[in-house]
Amino acid sequence: MNVKKDFPIFSAHPELVYLDSGATSLKPQSVIDKMSEYYTQYSANIHRGIYKLSERASQEYEDTRAVVAKYINANRSEEIVFTRNATESLNLVASTLGQEIVSKGDEVVVTIMEHHANFVPWQQLAFTVGADFKVIGINDHYELSIVEKSDRRGENTIFNISLDGIVTKKTKILAVSMVSNTLGTINPVKEIIAEAKKVSPDIITIVDAAQAVPHLKIDVHDLGCDFLAFSSHKMLGPTGVGVLWGKYDLLEKMPPYQYGGDMIRNVSIEETTFADVPHKFEAGTPNISGVIALKEAIAYLENLGFDTIRNHEKQLAMYAARRLNEEFSDEIVMYGPRHIEFMAGIISFNLKGIHPHDIAQILDENNIAVRAGHHCTMPLHSRLNIPATVRTSFYIYNNEEDVEKLVKGVKRVREILRK
Ligand SMILES: Cc1ncc(COP(=O)(O)O)c(C=O)c1O
Structure with a gap:
């Protein structure tokens, strides 16, 4: 290459x-050029101005949302929330939905190979509400200990997943990375999620795809997860842009993560109502040039x-x-x-x-x-x-x-x- x-x-x-x-x-140069295009051709804030520059910037920004949705096979663009990075995407879910659905005596499950970004938010959530924090281990092959493979030949691999004693009816959250940033292990998250949902149908599954999205074709439908998080900067895109994909129904029910401009519908002294998904989760001026240029990174990867x-x-x-x-x-x-x-x-x-x-x-x-x-x-x-x-x-x-x-x-x- x-x-x-x-x-x-x-x-x-x-x-x-x-x-x-x-x-x-x-x-790549195309990503750098796209960032520069924003600053030199239509540098304006988004979703606010009723003038041409702002309309162009808003259009470019929302176009990226549609491109990202297609890239991971999301149902609709509104399921894509732009954040600062994968870390913020994961914290967003832990601090909003996590706080609402996990209570004392419940269980939160992660794996030992998680990056701190997909470990600490869940650990702290569990400690705060008094839930049991469970950690799936690894075996001598540096693979998750719950994974037993019956056939190791390429595409014919059949995974047997054993969640006995790990995921139970009390498990509310399962957070797992698709690719370990240290071991490079590709985890069979689709099979793990399917097995977990058999044991606990209401379990919320979160996939940290920060090391997967730059390298592997991702299809959120095929994975069967509820949330997926990744960072633009690991996939040829600009720094300061993260993505959270979530099922629309779940996003709709979740409270906002931060409050401020752009995420409200109406504000009065008595009350505030919030904008629709995904804007409800995008308070304040985002990384406009970064988001706009992310679609060039995706175009580059798809072209290869x-x-x-x-x-x-x-x-x-x-x-x-x-x-x-x-x-x-x-x-x-x-x-x-x-x-x-x-x-x-x-x-x-x-x-x-x-x-x-x-x-x-x-x-x-x-x-x-x-x-x-x-x-x-x-x-x-x-x-x-x-x-x-x-x-x-x-x-x-x-x-x-x-x-x-x-x-x-x-x-x-x-x-x-x-x-
Ligand atoms: C597997 C994994 N998850 C999450 C992150 C956090 O990404 P960011 O620092 O862009 O939020 C990283 C970064 O190295 C990672 O490798």
Whole structure:
């Protein structure tokens, strides 16, 4: 895949090996141009002005809503709420619907591999109302312990999910990520949700798709979830824009998240009535240019096609795992599923006896950007009994040459630190 030319950062830094797309992706020129178009051609606030510039900005903003709805196969554009990021999308649900439906003695279930954004809001909700906070573990293959597979061959995989003792009739919330940002594990969320709804039909299911939407085709109908959250900046779009998709009926019943301009219908001293969904959840001036440019990011991804993207990342992740194994065999520990069908383009590892931060720092001296730390998954790192890992995450602009540079860089780390 030859797309580096579309990403201007590679012109500014021709030596850059960017392996941190799990944190945030790079942006293609078309997205940057669209943001600039807003500021140079029709920079005005939305939904307010009765003049041409504002009408154009509002139209562009609402067009993105329709594009996002289509992208994830939502029933209607009104089911798309724009937030600041995936974190805010998840907090929105926990603070509104969560507070209304979870009470003392109920259960809230998450997994040990959640990013803090899909862990802490549910934990705090449970602690506040006195509900039981339950955490699904992982097995030795770095997959959720509730997942048993009867067939591991590609598309024919059949998942057996065992929620015994985890999801019960008292469970009100199940929040699970589709792809782990640390292990790269692709979780069978569709099967997990179906199984959970059999046990507790009224359970509300929330999918954190922050690491999934940039890489995999998402269909909210097919998943069967109630809410889905993701961030624009991980999928080639601008920072400061998040998406919350929710079933319309649920969104309609939920109270507002924040109060202020744009989210009201009528305000008087005696009372305030609220705007319809989704505007009820979009208080204040949003990130207008960011939302407008998100549709360019979606156009870019759709133009490449998700089969192409997935195949590219699969090949690259397999290649990277093989090369790291070849070069560092007993010295390296990789944390992630062994079977490629359950593995996204993320490889986290440690070199025995060397601190991850030292690895990241020396790699950076060689223009290789990786992440070192706990990647906002401290419970997972505790479960693995390690304080930190080095994370490499691959995307459309990476290639085998990048992997070779990584391998060379890690060899250099070993030379320097083992002297
Ligand atoms: C799986 C997952 N969920 C949620 C988030 C939070 O995303 P944001 O920081 O854009 O809110 C991240 C960010 O790394 C993530 O990887």
